[in-house]
Amino acid sequence: MFVPDFASKTYLRPVRRTRGWGRVLLLVAGLLVVSAQLAYGSSPARYERVVVGPGDTLWGIAAEHYGGDPRARVDQIIRVNHLSSPALVPGQSLQIPID
Numbered sequence: 001m002f003v004p005d006f007a008s009k010t011y012l013r014p015v016r017r018t019r020g021w022g023r024v025l026l027l028v029a030g031l032l033v034v035s036a037q038l039a040y041g042s043s044p045a046r047y048e049r050v051v052v053g054p055g056d057t058l059w060g061i062a063a064e065h066y067g068g069d070p071r072a073r074v075d076q077i078i079r080v081n082h083l084s085s086p087a088l089v090p091g092q093s094l095q096i097p098i099d
Contacts, residue, residue, distance in 0.1 A: 046098040047095040048065070048095070048096045048097075049093055049094070049095060049096075050065075050095075051091065051092070051093055051094075052088045052090055052091065052092040052093075056088055056090070057086075057088065058074045058086045059074055061077070061096065062074045062077060065096050074086070076097060077096060077097075081094050081095055
């Protein structure tokens with residue numbers, strides 16, 4: 001027959017090392033912030049004001065202010081100025097992003 005042994009021996013569990021994870025997470029967060037500033041820049045965007053004249057189009061304004069294919073610039077001008085359509089009205093003021 002088995003007799004219960006009320007010995008004071010207990011089985012020790014291995015100690016989990018939790019120290020250092022806070023430092024690692026802080027380091028990772030810092031690296032993310034620094035890399036985001038390097039990738040997207042930390043300076044505010046600069047704009048030039050353009051007043052729309054008679055017969056001006058977004059395509060013509062983009063081609064005049066930027067070199068190369070103006071398609072991406074037309075989309076950028078629409079987004080920056082919150083235009084619902086590419087139709088312009090003479091006398092309208094537009095913000096043109098400066099590179």
